[in-house]
Amino acid sequence: MSRLRFGIFMAPFHSPVGQDPTSAYERDLDVIKQLDKLGFDEAWIGEHHSCGHETIPDPMIFIAHAANHTRHIRLGTGVVSLPYHNPLWVADRALFLDHLTRGRFMLGLGPGALPTDATMIGISLEDQRGALEQDVDVLMALLRGETVSARTGRYNLVEARTQYTAYSDFDIAVAAIASPTGPRTAAKNGLGLLSVGATVQDGFDALALHWDVMEQRSAEFGHRASREKWRLVGPMHLAETREQAIEDVRFGLDDWCEYTQNVVAAPHFRAVGASFEERVAWVNETGLGVIGTPDDAVAQVERLSKQSGGFGAYLLMHHEWARPEATAKHYELFARYVKPRLQGTTAxxxxxxxxxxxxxxxxxxxxxxxxxxxxxxxxxxxxxxx
Missing domain, CATH: 1.20.5 (Single alpha-helices involved in coiled-coils or other helix-helix interfaces)
Structure with a gap:
């Protein structure tokens, strides 16, 4: 495999509710600008419309803004909730951003993470994942330049085609958390996989499930499942000592956990524990993530690599467990001590x-x-x- 890539998956989380959104967006941009300078490879930005904590409604607009403040880092939708949109307009915007960023754009797709989002626009939660599979087929045909007629309860395309061609062969990936929908859809269309719940421990091996489906379905549809295009997402916060890292996350870990436990209806990604100490233990002792040192981070990525059989990129789940200055230090430590060891760039x-x-x-x-x-x-x- 080629060099292991590193980046972030930015929902973004801004917990607790009550923060000024304008300054929160500036913090998000500052993080991506710092990662660009530190040599991170990519940043994925989410789409959410409710619950008050995940506050970017259109990742494509944010990417167009961030592209003008960065030079090298690739920027992806993490993810576009495809059933919420007309596939023709998603295709047009993706191709447009591919040109505007001169090939730094990546397209991430998913069914939509927040049930409250889907409920507000009348999409049945029971139909959401099936809609994703159907819509990705339509979207990929449009991106290939085909003329498409397709009718669903959400849109009606009549001999639809995009008038744009791509600037580059940009990456397209499908998000997977708990269900097999993500790998099923990715494998059918020869796309990459974003395992957002890669480190969640819930009684089964999500990594094995995801990759088994990828290999089986890819073969069925004449594709080769590429581990280079497999991205794993997990949370970390690093400091020079484990004690300092734990002290850092007193700032925001409880608020973030409380959001997952009592606000967002997502049983597949829910914090465990009622006290700060229990929540730190949930992160560190279950294998979910790391609140610790660069050495702990190296061990975590190596463990995931061995467990999964290998992947192309590890994405740090961006959160605001710590104050901005401690978060900046976290990314600096990762870039200085973790990336080089795992990429072999200092040998x-x-x-x-x-x-x-x-x-x-x-x-x-x-x-x-x-x-x-x-x-x-x-x-x-x-x-x-x-």
Whole structure:
């Protein structure tokens, strides 16, 4: 496999409710700007319309804004809730953003995470995942340049086609949390997989389930399931010591957990514990994530790699468990100490240092002798010249 990639999955969470949304959006942008400077590969931004905590309603607008403040990082929808939209307009906007970002855009798709979103627009929760599978088929045909006629209870396309062509062969991925819908849809269409619930421990091995479905369904439809296009998402907060990391997350872990426990109706991703200590233990002791040090982060990614059989990217679930300055330090520590170890980018630097150490005594003496000899020659020439 190629170099392991790293990025973030930004819902974004802004807990508790009551924060100024304008400044919250600025914080989100600041995080992505920092990641761009630190060499992270990608950032995925979510779509949510209710419950008050996850506050970006249109990831495509945010991506267009963030693209003008960054240079290298790739920006994806994490995700567009496809059943909420007409597939033709999603295709047009995706191709448009592909051009505006000069190939830095990625398209993430899902059925919609918040039941309150779907309920407000009259989409049955029981039909939501089936709608995703149907809509992705339509969307992919439109992106291929085909003319599509399709009628559902949510839209009617009559010889519809997009007038745009792509700027690049941009990544398209489907989100998967608990059900097999995500891998089923991704495999059928030869797309990547975003395992948002990759680290949740709920009685079954989600990673094995996701990849088994990917391989079986990909073969059925003539595709090859690519681990390079498999992204795993999990939460972390790093500090220089585990004690400091735990102290950092006193700022916001409880608020975030309370949101998952009592506000958003998502039984597949719900915090455990009533006290701060119980919630820290839930993160660290179940394998869900890391509140600790860079060494803990390396161990977590290595464990997931072994458990899954390998994947292409690890995405840090962005949260606001800690204050902005501690969160910035967290990403700096990850970039400085975790990414290089897992990507192997410092191996040659270490070899070069080791070589210098083995030759230091010999070359240090020769260098000193050479400098002294040059100094002596100069002094002799000056003396001979009078």
């Amino acid at each position: 040659r630097l270490q070899q070069s240092e080791d070589y210098g150490r083995t030759r230091w005594q010999e070359l240090d003496k020769r260098q000193a002798d050479a400098i002294q000899a040059a100094t002596d020659r100069h002094a002799k020439e000056r003396a001979e010249a009078g």
